Amino acid sequence: MRALIPEKLHDQLTARIQLDHPEHAHQADRILAQTLAFLLACAANPGLGLAPSKIVDVGWHTLILYTREYAEICQRIAGRMIHHRPDDDTADIGSCSPATRVGATVEAIRAAGLPVDVELWIPTSECSQCYAGCVDDPSGG
Known part of the structure; x- marks a missing residue:
């Protein structure tokens, strides 16, 4: 994963976290x-509405x-923007629960x-970020 981004950016991002x-x-x-693995999965699976865990969403x-x-x-990895948006409108992502998407x-x-x-994906205290529900925009926009 480290090769996906320049070392300087890696250092900036980890310091910011x-x-x-x-x-x-x-x-x-x-x-x-x-986070980078999540984005690669989104790139390879457009339209599935994949979702990060709460802690990966921090990244x-x-x-x-x-x-x-x-x-x-x-x-570079997807040939498109991987949009981030809350799943307020569940009609766009189907009826899957956040835990199912994670x-x-x-x-x-x-x-x-x-x-x-x-x-980082299934912490013992909770299985997903149900309260926030951020997902890769399945519209491919």
Whole structure:
């Protein structure tokens, strides 16, 4: 995963995660790695409405703050922007629960031959980010 982004950007992103989310500072590198795996799974599976876990979403939000770099990564790996939006309108993503989408995302990451850090995807206290419900925009927009 580290080869997907320049070292300088990696360092900026992990530092930003540590600063903005001190409770996850010790996991910043792992969060970023799983965020990149998530984006690769989204790139390979357009339209499925894959969803990150709550902690992986921290990495996605952090990466999106670097808009130019994020847009370039999306273009390079997917040939399109991988949009982030809450799943307020469930008609666009079907009737799958957030936990089901997170499970599908883990399977998509595994199917791509990428490592899954299970602790970041299925923490013991909760199985998904049901309260937020962020997903890859399934419209492919």
